[in-house]
Amino acid sequence: MSNPNQTVLLHRALYMQQAIKQAAETFADFASFAISRQGAHYAVAISDIDAEADGDVVAEFCNFALYNTMQRKRKKI
């Protein structure tokens, strides 16, 4: 069983803030997200995770944040 509240650390050199926000919007129906800066990382506090949701919301969120970052970096080139 997953924890009801979790914090994910995403390195600022590897993840873009806008990409993380976009992923948070995507998963807004399944959990609440609060993004803050913590040293070299973005700390994403994830709470109110929907227990009924299929799959691992936190891990899927991380995949989305990574994918969104890649997309945004590609557009920048």
Add this chain to the structure above:
Amino acid sequence: MTAQETQTPTVERLDDAHSRVTLALEIGLYPIDVLYGAAYIFIDRAYVLLDKDEGVGRPGRYLVHLRGKNPMSHEQLLALCGEFGNELLSQALRRKVVKQNQKIIEEITTQAIAGAAGGTLPTDFLANQDDGLDFLDDPLGIAVPWEEKFKKKKDEPGAAP
């Protein structure tokens, strides 16, 4: 020194119970684009989390946390690590080839777009567009009928009687 210690990326942690593995690779060895490219390939079958270990007194490292979306055995996790290493090399090679052929790719693309747009007219043709002629003027005699143009005069030798 074991084979696992010398290979890149190195397996930092392997957790069979949670189908989880952490790989580490030196920052200077692979560009960030290569890491993204490899991670993208694995995103459909694994949960991927990237991190950076700045490293105190040693070179910095990228950490790649992979967790199978479905339960994975020890062997499958090791295979996943190997595949990730292969994908890193593949992406690095692809990047190198693209860089080498960048000029050719750009040239071919430009030609294809120009062709699709109907081609470009020579600049001197465009500059001489206004020659001061009316549309009814016929300086080359193109509108003159053939009979009129090549009609033999009656007094010319060989003319029909």
